[in-house]
């Protein structure tokens with residue numbers, strides 16, 4: 106098999122890249138190790154930055170998002186049983202975010218790719234990426250029990266944190282920057298209308314809680330839990346009781362309960378692999394970097410990376426200059442590190458750290474008070490949350 110761009114992984118990064126390239130008339134093949142149903146059901150992110158919304162629309166993949174997605178103009182911070190709203194458009198000159206689940210983004214992109222795009226092979230597991238410093242890199246893969254080779258001009262590793270593409274960068278050239286947090290998020294999906302019309306981020310002495318949503322009738326809620334917690338350790342009632350405690354306010358707000366349809370624990374880590382390019386291999390999305398979910402940045406960074414790659418390759422085709430491809434890693438990393446910083450700040454602002462001293466806790470509350478009192482502090486948060494521009 107032969108193509109211009111071999112894409113490993115059909116998460117949001119790989120699927121969107123295939124769409125962007127197709128729109129530019131550049132052919133690609135996507136290899137995805139899982140089956141279609143698994144990819145379409147995998148519960149993950151749900152907040153799309155303004156820039157992500159714009160890219161999906163421009164790619165012709167925004168129709169259902171615009172119909173069914175929920176535009177959000179702010180978030181609420183809760184601490185000391187008080188509520189403080191951050192108004193995004195007022196602080197940023199008009200930006201907002203869109204609540205539209207990653208599962209739906211993937212379903213839309215898969216349907217478009219199968220209808221209009223190049224090959225998208227499910228149950229096709231990449232085994233190794235080879236020859237990335239030559240003009241003809243290759244991906245060895247297994248599809249339905251048969252081994253095969255995909256020959257390409259470029260390979261883009263969109264295969265997530267556990268994928269194989271990162272391994273093709275020699276260890277002596279790789280630098281990894283990492284931080285793991287001593288807690289995770291226990292997340293539930295529940296068939297109940299959200300109890301607030303915007304996301305609520307709560308700092309509580311028992312730990313962080315987040316009230317989020319997927320649709321007007323589906324809530325997504327999270328609790329900070331100790332690292333290594335098994336979701337099965339918590340009954341549904343215990344989860345609702347704990348959410349109620351952590352989200353409690355001094356006014357008459359109440360939390361509506363409903364049937365829990367999914368329950369899982371997400372570990373919290375920050376991870377950056379540098380460089381994001383080696384020869385003709387380009388890493389994109391979670392294959393190159395992970396952020397803790399507090400800032401809702403993971404999916405949005407993936408979109409930024411593949412947009413940068415697609416523009417750079419189009420520039421190469423149109424002008425003959427590979428300057429932008431050569432600068433891919435530096436260009437992406439500037440944005441990645443801003444998102445890492447923002448996610449780190451949101452995480453340390455809102456979570457309870459097991460080794461926090463009383464001094465640390467007072468500082469955390471003072472940071473929240475500052476957000477409630479200072480427009481400059483609010484603007485900084487609103488800027489980060491609605492997203493850093495693409496270069």
Ligand SMILES: Cc1cc2nc3c(=O)[nH]c(=O)nc-3n(C[C@H](O)[C@H](O)[C@H](O)COP(=O)(O)OP(=O)(O)OC[C@H]3O[C@@H](n4cnc5c(N)ncnc54)[C@H](O)[C@@H]3O)c2cc1C
Nearest residue numbers: 114116117118138149150231264265390391401402403404
């Ligand atoms: C449990 C969980 C919860 C999350 N929650 C949030 C959240 O609430 N908010 C937020 O912003 N972000 C969240 N994230 C992060 C966000 O979902 C990711 O940043 C986003 O999925 C990145 O997209 P991606 O395409 O780079 O990687 P992925 O979505 O991981 O896609 C990688 C794809 O590659 C495939 N693959 C892997 N190895 C191979 C191989 N060898 N051959 C072929 N295919 C392969 C995988 O099956 C997968 O389909 C969460 C992540 C996880 C894991």
